[in-house]
Amino acid sequence: MSNSTLSNKLIYDLILKEYNIKANSIELVKAKATAKDRMVYKIDTISKSYCLKKVYYDEETLLFIYSSIIWLNLHNISCPILIPTTNNGRYFKYNNMLFILTPWIEGIRCNYDILTHLEISLKNLANMHIAGKNFSPIKGSKVLTGSDSSSFSYSKHFGDLKKYIDICSNQKDIFSKKIFDYKDYILNTAYISVLYSKLIDTNALPKTLCHKDYVNKNIIIDTNMNPWIIDFDKCRIDYRISDLCYFFRRFLRRENTKWNFFLFSYLLNIYEKISPLNFNEHIYLFSYLSFPQKHWRLCKDFLNRPTLSYEEYNNLLNKYNNQSENHIKFIFSYKFYIYNRFKNERN
Numbered sequence: 229m230s231n232s233t234l235s236n237k238l239i240y241d242l243i244l245k246e247y248n249i250k251a252n253s254i255e256l257v258k259a260k261a262t263a264k265d266r267m268v269y270k271i272d273t274i275s276k277s278y279c280l281k282k283v284y285y286d287e288e289t290l291l292f293i294y295s296s297i298i299w300l301n302l303h304n305i306s307c308p309i310l311i312p313t314t315n316n317g318r319y320f321k322y323n324n325m326l327f328i329l330t331p332w333i334e335g336i337r338c339n340y341d342i343l344t345h346l347e348i349s350l351k352n353l354a355n356m357h358i359a360g361k362n363f364s365p366i367k368g369s370k371v372l373t374g375s376d377s378s379s380f381s382y383s384k385h386f387g388d389l390k391k392y393i394d395i396c397s398n399q400k401d402i403f404s405k406k407i408f409d410y411k412d413y414i415l416n417t418a419y420i421s422v423l424y425s426k427l428i429d430t431n432a433l434p435k436t437l438c439h440k441d442y443v444n445k446n447i448i449i450d451t452n453m454n455p456w457i458i459d460f461d462k463c464r465i466d467y468r469i470s471d472l473c474y475f476f477r478r479f480l481r482r483e484n485t486k487w488n489f490f491l492f493s494y495l496l497n498i499y500e501k502i503s504p505l506n507f508n509e510h511i512y513l514f515s516y517l518s519f520p521q522k523h524w525r526l527c528k529d530f531l532n533r534p535t536l537s538y539e540e541y542n543n544l545l546n547k548y549n550n551q552s553e554n555h556i557k558f559i560f561s562y563k564f565y566i567y568n569r570f571k572n573e574r575n
Contacts, residue, residue, distance in 0.1 A: 239269065243280065246313045246320045247329055249273060266461075270332055277332035279308065282325055283461070288370035290326060293460045294318050295365035296437055303359035305352065306456045308333055333456045338447035340479055347498050349447050352455040353439075353475070354502035357468040360437025374438070374466030381425055382519050386418045389520075392527035403530060403538070406545050407523070413552045414523050420559060421519035424511055432508040433467040440464060442471045443478045469509040472499065473516040480558070481522065486551055487558035493565060507570045514566060518559050522548045 236254050244251055251271045257279075258268040271278040283290060297307045308330035313320055320327045338345045365371060393411045396404035407414070439446070440462035448456040476496075480487050499505075505513075526548065530541050 239271075239280065242322060243320055243327055244271065246315075246317075247311060248314050249278065249329075271329075277334070278311070279330045279332045281328050281330075283319075283328060285326075285461070286370070287319075287321075287326065288368065289372065290319055290328070291369040292365045292372050293463060295369055296360075296363065296460055296463050298366075299363050299437065300356060300359055300457070303355075305356045305359055306454060307460070308456065308458060333448045333450065333458065335448040335450035335456065338444040338449055338455075340444055340482060341484055344453070345447075345449055346479075346495055348449065348453065348455050349442075349444075350475075350495055350499045351502060352447075352457070353442055353471060354499045356439070356457070357436045357471070357503055360465075361434075363437040363465065372464035374440070374464050374470065382418065382421045382515070383425075385519065385524050386415075386422050388528065389414055389418050389524055392524075392531055395531060396527075401538075403542055403545060406542070406549060407527060410523070410549050410552060413556065414520050417518050417520045417555065417559065418524075421515045424518065425515040428511050428515070429508050430467075432506060433469060433512060434506075434509075435465055436468045438464060438466040438468060438471045440466065440470065440474065442475050467509075467512070468503075469505065469512045472496075472505075473513055476513070477517060477521070480517065481551065483547075487554040489558045489561040489565075492558070492562075507566070510566050510570070514559075514562050517562070520548075520555070 239254055240251060249271065251273055253272045255270040255272075256267065257270050258266075260266050265282075266284045267282040269280040271280050285293075294310055297309060300307050301309060310318055311329045311331070312318065318328075320329075338349050340346065393407060393414065396407040399405075439457060439460065441459060442457070446457060446459045448458060450456060476492060479485060479495075480492060485491065496505075522544075526541065526544055529535060534541070536544075
């Protein structure tokens with residue numbers, strides 16, 4: 229059954245009946261008709277609002293996610309808890325589709341331009357990582373883990389970039405010329421990323437329960453300025469630094485931030501006051517943030533499977549090129565910061 233055939237009548241008459249809920253209105257908030265087909269609905273009743281979600285993973289994975297949410301709530305990390313069905317089930321299954329229901333969290337999405345929101349979010353992440361150190365999922369769960377060092381390596385991506393730039397050198401279109409004009413920036417930052425990734429001792433990277441998509445869209449600040457974490461679809465046991473990688477890359481590459489190292493170091497310190505990072509974690513984060521990921525992705529899409537118009541590709545490339553100088557300054561500032569902080573430890 230596709231997104232288009234999941235009617236409001238089916239939700240009213242079948243799914244919500246399993247939760248003994250009578251809805252006044254149903255609003256489709258999010259829909260993705262992809263290989264990972266999923267939908268999110270806001271369900272309003274007279275007194276409450278709920279979030280109904282069709283998930284794309286199997287039951288064992290859902291049990292792991294359920295375990296994660298319960299564990300974090302027991303350790304004072306606020307996440308919407310799955311509401312049981314009338315039969316006390318953790319989810320509802322229909323035609324091989326899985327549905328979960330949670331309270332709708334009233335609040336606003338973390339605003340990257342509000343410093344208080346950022347501070348709250350990073351304190352919450354540090355506490356979440358501490359709480360998740362001894363996490364163990366319930367029986368029957370699929371134990372989801374990351375920590376595959378080969379997935380972190382940018383060696384292959386570096387090779388891709390060299391290939392893409394070589395192709396662009398022989399093209400006459402404006403996009404290719406702009407890529408070639410910025411080849412030194414693209415290749416040098418990619419090389420730095422690969423070089424420093426080889427210094428990482430992965431055995432020294434602490435593991436914990438990670439969200440794996442800890443970005444502003446999944447952090448809700450309620451009316452009491454308390455943070456709530458939503459959407460645990462990607463959570464797993466992994467290097468804790470991976471959550472900081474996702475958070476800071478999304479934050480730093482914005483137009484309003486443009487790789488501001490001083491703001492980055494201030495916010496990183498907020499996290500480290502609660503949960504300090506070691507040398508290898510800083511190198512991991514440095515390598516991750518150094519790589520010109522947007523240029524790599526844009527070249528890959530443009531040359532292999534274009535999905536945007538030519539004008540859209542050019543506009544995006546202009547945006548990323550305009551941040552190159554700030555990105556380089558960030559890389560050298562962070563490198564200097566790590567050297568000074570750990571120079572005695574490394575001697």
